[in-house]
Amino acid sequence: MMNVIPDAWLPAVPMKRVHGHWTAGGHDANETDRKAYHVLVEGDAKIVRGIPSIAANSGSIKDGYAAHTLNANTGAIGISMCGMAGAAESPFDPGRAPLTLPQWTAFIAAVTQLCRVYDIPVTPKTVLFHAEVQANLGIKQRNKWDVTRLVFDPATVGAKAIGDKMRREVSALLAGKAPAEPFEPVPEGARARVTAASLNFRSAPDGEITGSLPEGLIVEVIVIDGDWINVETPAGYRGWVSRAHVVMVDGPPAAEPTKPDPRRKMIDDIRAMLDGLEAAL
Ligand SMILES: [Zn+2]
Known part of the structure; x- marks a missing residue:
């Protein structure tokens, strides 16, 4: 060094x-x-x-x-x-x-x-x-x-x-590691979805746990610092989460929760009926 x-x-x-x-x-x-x-x-x-x-x-x-x-x-x-x-x-x-x-x-x-x-x-x-x-x-x-x-x-x-x-x-x-870049560029409007059942929400990278985020929550990505991401929750809280337990989401999320398309249920019903017919053969 x-x-x-x-x-x-x-x-x-x-x-x-x-x-x-x-x-x-x-x-x-x-x-x-x-x-x-x-x-x-x-x-x-x-x-x-x-x-x-x-x-x-x-x-x-x-x-x-x-x-x-x-x-x-x-x-x-x-x-x-x-x-x-x-x-x-x-x-x-x-x-x-x-x-x-x-x-x-x-x-x-x-x-x-x-x-x-x-x-x-x-x-x-x-x-x-x-x-x-x-x-x-x-x-x-x-x-x-x-x-x-x-x-x-x-x-x-x-x-x-x-x-x-x-x-x-x-x-x-x-430890002989090259100094990490302080941040990676974060695209405008970048969002991530929580993939862990309950994800620790911290005051700093690997810092004190101040809460938890539910699986599926979409958060705004503010800063990426190696294995840690600074995020803002929909309620406006900022904190750090492990990068290993989120996936990046392309594009902005829907403004409101989307309702399931009614055709989806019809397809599922028909598929279940076909499965039943096939099982009876
Ligand atoms: Zn001083």
Whole structure:
């Protein structure tokens, strides 16, 4: 697998976690940004070295360490995507420097390299975004929402969903798989029919089960992400289902349930009568 961070930036010290962030600044790393993190990924996917050494955050914290996460910097590598200046959480506004897909792809490669070099397991407590720190580590943060939104993946929203996405992509790279395309193109109006007797409806790919869909239900396909599909139900709920338990349906469905053609019953009746006659021969 390709390394994206120069080896010289990665001192041989014990590290326990990787924390992902955004800078809340512009797409380029300025000096303030570089003081706060060990590694930065600019909007065009260029990797920039932060000012503190990773060694300053190892063991007992040392002068000039990277103060990237309140009360949780010991043993934690801080890596940040440059961007989200002027962004607002609710209603969501990505501001003037939204995170970019090339930036995310480089970030995933960099996190993968950090996990490999420092032998950090990919779990929600060891590889996580700042927005997950309070829930996953029990260490209070001040309303941090990096990273809970990605403008290039609008169907994946929230700290857990985006943290799970990162961990899934990093795990795939560690396992030697090529990074999956983030989405496959979904044709306009694409629909799928549920083929399982009761299909789990989830908050994220392989995520928490929030309900179930009945066999035969036609759902709108929003995003295809590998083995998982983001769908919208006729009632307007959005969630993820396993691709293995739906079939794609061509064309838009009938606006209303179609009534059986009366000739169908006649054909069935005649067929039953013919079967009866044949059986009596
Ligand atoms: Zn942060």
